[in-house]
Amino acid sequence: MTTDLAPQASPVLLDALEQLGDAVDLLGLGEGVRQSLAQPRREVTVSIPLRRDDGSVEVLTGHRVQHNLTRGPAKGGVRFAADVTLDEVRALAMWMTWKCALVDVPYGGGKGGVRFDPARYSRAEVERVTRRYTSEIAPLIGPDRDIPAPDLGTDEQVMAWMMDTFSAGAGHTALGVVTGKPLSLGGSLGRQTATSRGVTHVAIDALASRGIAVAGSRAAVQGFGKVGRYTARFLAEAGARVVAVSDEHGAIHDGAGLDVPALEAHVDTTGSVVGFARSEPLQHGDDLLTLPVDLLVPAAVEAVIHDGNAHQVLARVVVEGANGPTTRQADAVLADRDVLVVPDILANAGGVVVSYFEWVQANQAFWWTEAEVEGRLAARMSAAWRRTNEVATSRGVTLRSAATCLAVGAVADAHRLRGLYP
Numbered sequence: 001m002t003t004d005l006a007p008q009a010s011p012v013l014l015d016a017l018e019q020l021g022d023a024v025d026l027l028g029l030g031e032g033v034r035q036s037l038a039q040p041r042r043e044v045t046v047s048i049p050l051r052r053d054d055g056s057v058e059v060l061t062g063h064r065v066q067h068n069l070t071r072g073p074a075k076g077g078v079r080f081a082a083d084v085t086l087d088e089v090r091a092l093a094m095w096m097t098w099k100c101a102l103v104d105v106p107y108g109g110g111k112g113g114v115r116f117d118p119a120r121y122s123r124a125e126v127e128r129v130t131r132r133y134t135s136e137i138a139p140l141i142g143p144d145r146d147i148p149a150p151d152l153g154t155d156e157q158v159m160a161w162m163m164d165t166f167s168a169g170a171g172h173t174a175l176g177v178v179t180g181k182p183l184s185l186g187g188s189l190g191r192q193t194a195t196s197r198g199v200t201h202v203a204i205d206a207l208a209s210r211g212i213a214v215a216g217s218r219a220a221v222q223g224f225g226k227v228g229r230y231t232a233r234f235l236a237e238a239g240a241r242v243v244a245v246s247d248e249h250g251a252i253h254d255g256a257g258l259d260v261p262a263l264e265a266h267v268d269t270t271g272s273v274v275g276f277a278r279s280e281p282l283q284h285g286d287d288l289l290t291l292p293v294d295l296l297v298p299a300a301v302e303a304v305i306h307d308g309n310a311h312q313v314l315a316r317v318v319v320e321g322a323n324g325p326t327t328r329q330a331d332a333v334l335a336d337r338d339v340l341v342v343p344d345i346l347a348n349a350g351g352v353v354v355s356y357f358e359w360v361q362a363n364q365a366f367w368w369t370e371a372e373v374e375g376r377l378a379a380r381m382s383a384a385w386r387r388t389n390e391v392a393t394s395r396g397v398t399l400r401s402a403a404t405c406l407a408v409g410a411v412a413d414a415h416r417l418r419g420l421y422p
Helices: 011-027 031-038 086-102 123-137 156-170 194-209 228-237 260-270 285-290 328-336 350-364 370-395 399-418
Strands: 042-051 057-066 074-081 108-115 146-150 218-222 241-247 250-253 295-298 317-319 340-342
Touching: 011 031, 011 086, 011 328, 011 399, 031 399, 042 086, 042 123, 057 086, 057 123, 074 086, 074 123, 074 156, 074 350, 086 108, 086 350, 086 399, 108 123, 108 146, 123 156, 146 156, 146 350, 194 228, 194 295, 194 317, 194 340, 194 350, 194 370, 218 228, 218 285, 228 241, 228 260, 228 295, 241 260, 241 285, 250 285, 328 340, 340 399, 350 370, 370 399
Parallel strands: 074 108, 074 146, 218 241, 218 295, 295 317, 317 340
Antiparallel strands: 042 057, 057 108, 241 250
16 A cells, blocks of 8 residues: 555554555555545644743643544544654544444544643643643534543543533533543543453453463553553453563563552552562563563553564464554564454454443433443443454454454445535
């Protein structure tokens, strides 16, 4: 596939475009469809002046990209991170489009971000950044237009500030403008752990497809934040031995299986997995990726499995808790070695599924029990796994190709039915 639409694109965006091109070719959809789906529908870059606590003024840069709106309003997270780029946001918005289509959620893909490290700013400064960013993108967002959610560096408090800022401008309370809110402001039970629940459901199905029972299996989880922490907990509760975890500060290992509840208490006290008494440190954090385990869950950031280390990955199953943790080159290496890779658009779709549930509840002003949320989540994830695995088996392609084909096909079909205007 040519990449003429983005000749200077970053590697992460090139990966997303190549995946789209492969799916278009497999489905025989043609160049016009590829071009339509490769281009974001709408994107904006905004300037965010911030008055620091010391009275000085700093100007930050923010982005919001709406990749596709054919199947419904845009949906996607907002990340606050020092390395946010427009190409990264474009790629993540595209993957959100496929993710929503794959789990049959009536959204298109969106993504946003502000280029700054919130850990280096006071909470009051983060609030001012959030509110100014929200006011700048307010003409693009809304319950029926684009619905942000938490991502790296953001949380339910940031979502509350976004909702309040948008509502002040609209002149009424708009609970459905964001998801991932506090429960007292229209949030949903089960939302905090939804992505991890989805990862765990799919991981158990993927292990079973390789004849591996989750009970007694060995798992390594890279990342101990919003996704990794609860994934480790749920895997341990399902009977897996979580033998290694890591965070930005380092990695730890215990071949007999880590005591995950004790580890969580340690992290709550110290802020890191490092120094957990019932473990051994790994010399390098990335060593976790090449341990001899049944299941590897990269749940941190993009491109951690690449052509430099893919040959050393010993896991039999890789379930992508993070967005884009495996590069295109590494994907090919893992496929050649018969390592089963469950792609991010399937594996971590639990978050957008329960975000959809939250949006539905907020629009109806009627809330479900946690058991109802988790039961409906499990049903969606299992159905998406079955569809994807069946296509992968029947076509003889990887799960990533199968998932992308299913999603691209659904979006292309919606395009065809709506027609081209004018």
